[in-house]
Amino acid sequence: MHTTPYPQSVLEKLAGSLTAKTTELLPFFPYLLQDLWELGTSPRIVAGLIRKYEKQPERGRYLDLACGKGAVSVEIAKALGARVAGVDITPEFIDVARRKAEEHGVASLCVFTVADANAAVREERGYDGVIFGAVGDILGSPEDTVTLLREIVREGGVIIIDDAYVDDTDAKVRHQNYATREQWLDVFERSGLRVLEEVAGAVLSTECAAGNRADLEKIKARAAQLSVLHPEKKKFFEEYVAGQADEVQDLESTLTGVVWVLRKI
Numbered sequence: 169m170h171t172t173p174y175p176q177s178v179l180e181k182l183a184g185s186l187t188a189k190t191t192e193l194l195p196f197f198p199y200l201l202q203d204l205w206e207l208g209t210s211p212r213i214v215a216g217l218i219r220k221y222e223k224q225p226e227r228g229r230y231l232d233l234a235c236g237k238g239a240v241s242v243e244i245a246k247a248l249g250a251r252v253a254g255v256d257i258t259p260e261f262i263d264v265a266r267r268k269a270e271e272h273g274v275a276s277l278c279v280f281t282v283a284d285a286n287a288a289v290r291e292e293r294g295y296d297g298v299i300f301g302a303v304g305d306i307l308g309s310p311e312d313t314v315t316l317l318r319e320i321v322r323e324g325g326v327i328i329i330d331d332a333y334v335d336d337t338d339a340k341v342r343h344q345n346y347a348t349r350e351q352w353l354d355v356f357e358r359s360g361l362r363v364l365e366e367v368a369g370a371v372l373s374t375e376c377a378a379g380n381r382a383d384l385e386k387i388k389a390r391a392a393q394l395s396v397l398h399p400e401k402k403k404f405f406e407e408y409v410a411g412q413a414d415e416v417q418d419l420e421s422t423l424t425g426v427v428w429v430l431r432k433i
């Protein structure tokens with residue numbers, strides 16, 4: 169991973185977006201996550217939502233910001249015939265995304281670029297929709313994030329955000345990085361975005377829970393291999409696996425995973 173040109177704050181948020189507590193792990197992510205294509209957001213749910221709310225998605229142009237290995241982008245291109253631009257800071261993930269687009273026969277519809285999303289949000293304009301899937305706070309607070317995403321789409325365009333909210337005040341103390349549902353809704357209203365749909369609870373858990381648990385086992389196995397290869401970093405790999413397990417647990421209890429579809433008005 170070529171991490172040198174980016175400021176420390178960007179690297180810390182990059183680590184956070186992959187649920188790691190330390191940037192020490194950054195060089196190991198391509199190895200740790202090599203068995204996974206989908207890194208967070210359900211491609212099927214996103215493609216289904218675009219199909220539902222866009223009259224002619226095959227004429228549309230979508231930006232998948234922090235697209236990871238391009239699972240969502242490739243699904244949108246394949247299922248809807250839409251053009252997609254995917255941007256991610258991790259070059260190894262972009263390599264996989266390009267390969268997958270080829271394999272799925274949608275390379276002509278997809279363009280993948282290695283870039284910092286913080287730069288991309290200031291340059292990319294005029295899209296019919298933007299997807300911000302399972303990326304956390306890399307663009308700042310919910311308000312900062314929504315304000316920046318709003319600029320990327322044309323009027324009437326859609327913004328799809330996959331995140332999680334805390335369920336009650338007790339949980340809020342433990343999950344200080346997460347906003348409540350009310351805080352998110354307030355930001356949407358103040359930013360001139362209409363909520364078209366909120367997918368949460370049962371639908372999302374059915375789609376994601378099994379995947380989360382199976383993925384965890386794959387990551388655990390890779391972390392064990394890395395611990396043998398780099399015994400001096402064993403503590404970091406173990407902490408990472410424990411953090412992943414906590415996240416899966418939290419998403420089944422105090423945190424609610426959610427996908428919002430918003431219309432710029």
Ligand SMILES: C[S@@+](CC[C@H](N)C(=O)[O-])C[C@H]1O[C@@H](n2cnc3c(N)ncnc32)[C@H](O)[C@@H]1O
Pocket residue numbers: 178181182185186205206207208209210233234235236237238239240255256257258261283284285286300301302303306
């Ligand atoms: C949990 S993954 C989600 C990937 C994808 N959206 C998905 O749902 O499959 C988080 C992604 O954010 C990317 N990322 C983190 N910070 C970034 C930044 N500043 N600019 C671009 N991508 C970033 C990581 O490289 C990683 O691919």
